[in-house]
Amino acid sequence: MDASGLLQEQVDRFREWAALYPIHERIGAWECDYEQWRPLWAAAIAVLESLPPDAWTEKCSADLLYAIARDNEMEWIAGQLPGKPDALSKLARLSVNSPESDAKWQLAAQLGTQAARKAEAETLLLHLVDDEDEYVSRRSLLALGALKSARAEFLAERAWLTGHEYQRIAALWVLKDVAHDKLVGYVQLAKEDGRKFVVENAQDALDACR
Secondary structure, X not given: OOHHHHHHHHHHHHHHXXXXXXXXXXXXXXXXXXXXXXXXXXXXXXXXXXXXXXXXXXXXXXXXXXXXXXXXXXXXXXXXXXXXXXXXXXXXXXXXXXXXXXXXXXXXXXXXXXXXXXXXXXXXXXXXXXXXXXXXXXXXXXHHHHOOOOOHHHHHHHHHHOOOHHHHHXXXXXXXXXXXXXXHHHHHHHHHHOOHHHHHHHHHHHHHOO
16 A cells, blocks of 8 residues: 555544543643544645645645644644645645644744745645635735735735734734834824733733844
8 A cells, every 4th residue: 555545544433532622621632532643644645745736636635734733732744844844835725725724823833944946835825825714814814924925014014904912912923023113103003902912912022122
């Protein structure tokens, strides 16, 4: 059996286990209860190391996204991707139209490490930053800040205007990365916002600039 077949086998085993897991108990880190993570990780890594992305079948690609999404606590599979930029790019492209939000945000975070392939990473993140899932959007915004994208400042200020607490916190840290001269003004706006974590993060971001 080749690497993609082994991955399919491991994904199928996880699916069978998950099907028996009570839906009302699927909160928090429920996937961590799975006792066969090591074989699943090994199968996913074997695909990444032995098959070039253009050799992945549609099923293999879907299995990788599924495995990454379920691995959202340890992030072991996604953590291997910065050193495999072609695989990261393909998975990120596929994720844009995927329902796997827990794969999207992990891939977005890893794209933020791709300064050597900034243009490609930025293009993908500009799709993901508009994702309907707030956490995907937030992690994509932070990654754009890490890349010092020319669009990051505008997008951070747009995020601030949503009024969403965590979007505002992300906006502060992105402005620290790309427009720290604006932070003093946003610290004042954070005080006017008044929410504890917004105020604290504003001050921490400002302190980090000093």
